[in-house]
Amino acid sequence: MSGIAAKQQTQRPRLGFLGVGWIGRHRMEAIAQSGAAEVAVVVDPSTQALEAAEKSAPGCERAGSFEELLTKPLDGIVIATPSAVHAEQAVAALERGLAVFCQKPLGRDAAEVRRVVDAAKANDRLLGVDLSYRCTHGMRQVKERVRAGELGDVFSLNLVFHNAYGPDKAWFYDPKLSGGGCVMDLGIHLVDLALWVLDFPKVTRVSSHLYSGGKPLTSRETQVEDYAVAQLELATGASVQLACSWKVSAGCDAVIEASFYGTKGGASLRNVNGSFYDFTADLFHGTSRQRLAEPPDAWGGRAAVDWATRLAAGQRFDPECERLVVVADALDRIYRP
Known part of the structure; x- marks a missing residue:
């Protein structure tokens, strides 16, 4: 069960950040500066990336792995890892009751994207993807x-x-x-x-x-x-x-x-x-x-901040996520016309 169910509405959601390289840290900093959520835990294989993240979000905790991250008392995670693991990591987090904000692509094909959307729906959790140019x-x-x-x-x-x-x-x-x-x-x-x-x-x-x-x-x-x-x-x-x-x-x-x-x-x-x-x-x-x-x-972090703000307001699964599958299906058809 996620921590959000036990929190008072006045408390900010606690977020974990899986991947804090350039783009992951940028989204983390945007959310932190907005005040919509707390940067609670960070994970990255690079010590340099972790140190930079800790400078941006003093007091955040390090986790040694994605599996360890899932054991922390969190409300959601922000994923900025290689594309091949997006769907797997997103589904695992959603099934633990965590909301998810993921870098694009959510999956490598429409089947992977469908799995993630179905997991968000089944667990009634907020799902967002960083299709950031919408936010200009x-x-x-x-x-x-x-x-x-x-x-x-x-x-x-x-x-x-x-x-x-x-x-x-x-x-x-x-x-x-x-x-x-x-x-x-x-x-x-x-x-x-x-x-x-x-x-x-x-x-x-x-x-x-x-x-x-x-x-x-x-x-x-x-x-x-x-x-x-x-x-x-x-x-x-x-x-x-x-x-x-x-x-x-x-x-x-x-x-x-x-x-x-x-x-x-x-x-x-x-x-x-x-x-x-x-x-x-x-x-x-x-x-x-x-x-x-x-x-x-300054549009770069808006999609992430919007997701964090909606999470703080208690929003859960949004049927608009079904359209992520529509985009993924169009990409599949470009690859296999």
């Missing part, structure tokens, strides 16, 4: 304009995420550990944004081309893709074009764009000067342009 001010503005009908019927979407560097951890390039390459790492955000903005219409057809080193991917068992293009056709009649890559000659650090075109207008989120963090958003009508959002916007 610009993307929220775009969604609001689409929902308000300012674009009319959206019929074309164009989303791009090119990373001129690529990941620096070896496991990203091992298909058994990562589940895939740039589609799993970057394309997941593009698919999620496209479906989220349009309130998750059914994906009726998928076509794709995946490349490794400039040549068509020949084996998903031994290779991961570093360039991919895909087209998703939606039940609304809309067409979604996606492109993502690692280590492409982009002329800058990153090219990130999510554009939506409708019968009355368009809207677009774009990164600024190759930045991974700074975005503008604009609304288009003919040749006119209206700025909706621009930097600065």
